[in-house]
Amino acid sequence: MRTVIRDTWPLFFGLSMMMLGNGLQGTLLGVRAGLEGFSVSTIGLIMSCYYIGFLAGSIFVPHLVERVGHIRVFSALASIASVAVLAHVVFDHPAAWGALRILTGVAYAGLYIVIESWLNNAATEKTRGTLLASYMATSYAGLIFGQYLINVANPADIQLFVITSALVSLSLVPLSLVSQRVPDFEAPETVSLRHLMRMSPQGVYGVFASGMQLGIVLTIGAVYAVMIGLNISQVASFMAWFILGGLLMQYPLGALSDRVRRQHVLSFAALMSCLAAFAAYWFEDILIADFLLMKIAVFIVGGFSFPIYALSIAHVNDRIPTGMMTRASGKMILVNGAGAVIAPAAAALMMTQLGSGAFFLTIAIIHGAFTLASVYRSIVSKSIKVEDQSDFTPVPTRISPVMGEMVDDEE
Numbered sequence: 001m002r003t004v005i006r007d008t009w010p011l012f013f014g015l016s017m018m019m020l021g022n023g024l025q026g027t028l029l030g031v032r033a034g035l036e037g038f039s040v041s042t043i044g045l046i047m048s049c050y051y052i053g054f055l056a057g058s059i060f061v062p063h064l065v066e067r068v069g070h071i072r073v074f075s076a077l078a079s080i081a082s083v084a085v086l087a088h089v090v091f092d093h094p095a096a097w098g099a100l101r102i103l104t105g106v107a108y109a110g111l112y113i114v115i116e117s118w119l120n121n122a123a124t125e126k127t128r129g130t131l132l133a134s135y136m137a138t139s140y141a142g143l144i145f146g147q148y149l150i151n152v153a154n155p156a157d158i159q160l161f162v163i164t165s166a167l168v169s170l171s172l173v174p175l176s177l178v179s180q181r182v183p184d185f186e187a188p189e190t191v192s193l194r195h196l197m198r199m200s201p202q203g204v205y206g207v208f209a210s211g212m213q214l215g216i217v218l219t220i221g222a223v224y225a226v227m228i229g230l231n232i233s234q235v236a237s238f239m240a241w242f243i244l245g246g247l248l249m250q251y252p253l254g255a256l257s258d259r260v261r262r263q264h265v266l267s268f269a270a271l272m273s274c275l276a277a278f279a280a281y282w283f284e285d286i287l288i289a290d291f292l293l294m295k296i297a298v299f300i301v302g303g304f305s306f307p308i309y310a311l312s313i314a315h316v317n318d319r320i321p322t323g324m325m326t327r328a329s330g331k332m333i334l335v336n337g338a339g340a341v342i343a344p345a346a347a348a349l350m351m352t353q354l355g356s357g358a359f360f361l362t363i364a365i366i367h368g369a370f371t372l373a374s375v376y377r378s379i380v381s382k383s384i385k386v387e388d389q390s391d392f393t394p395v396p397t398r399i400s401p402v403m404g405e406m407v408d409d410e411e
Helices: 002-035 040-068 070-090 094-122 128-151 159-170 172-177 193-199 201-227 232-257 262-282 284-289 291-305 308-319 325-354 358-380 401-410
Strands: none
Touching (some): 002 040, 002 094, 002 128, 040 325, 070 094, 070 159, 094 172, 128 159, 128 232, 159 172, 193 201, 193 308, 193 325, 201 232, 201 262, 201 325, 232 291, 232 308, 262 284, 262 308, 291 358, 325 358
């Protein structure tokens, strides 16, 4: 274990700095956009642009790493992400912010790919499971604690943008100085979406629904919190409890899916997400009046909705040939990202037309639709016996081809 820590601490330090910066940046931009006078629908479009960039980066950055190398690509993308944060202060036009969000999405997609490929290279048969769990925990923890950094300074000033930029820049330091051999990298092949749909439609639906919900929470969540009158400290807690629920509930739901048929656990998680989100919508006035109840509500919604992604990935892995997740994960990024691009703009439009409560209502509709689709697939499709299922592997709320390779090797 001491050797593992020695070999991977630069990766986890870089990841933690990235996630702290990413967590702070998403919430900060949502709050600052409101202070700049952008409409809710405009903010939704701006924030969706991040996932457009993430999709683009996921496609072309692996080929760039293959040609140029890990350290050069990581250095370039970390620099771009750092500068893009500060540029939001210089350019206060919505179109400029949208372009910067696309650029940020491209940069983060590449940063994840570099770190994950390096981590995969450092993993052994004995340490792979521990490293995967540590990677997921670090990702979630960075997002959670990043929310609270918004309390450090006034969002109307420049300090928080500087802090975000500094965190992203710090992620570059240990990886640039590491003396370990740079791992080889080869851009993986992918499978067709039609092929995946034939093998695991329920898993593909789940990845799409998860992308929609994740996009809404991480891009519009802070906007919603401001709309209902929460102060900056409460906005941070509102976002953090959403993510904390997803972190803590992934393990028990994953363990349950290893003991009973996973498709039933998926249906259960989707149903509970729908009911919890609809209850939050219906009792919104009560939750606004009592912030403790609001935190409990978002913990429950996040607790059942965030794990749907990992459960869906596991369901896909159950139904595809052994070792194929590396190729399938490329399409999973596209499906998840497509949901994340569409949903924030749609949720923002609904909030403009129906009021703040449409935030939870949109999430309820998404998971209600997935519940119906999931139950239907459970009825018409052939079930896999529990003993034939793959073991559940906790993964972050997006899985790159490199992470797919780690999941393959863990099986």
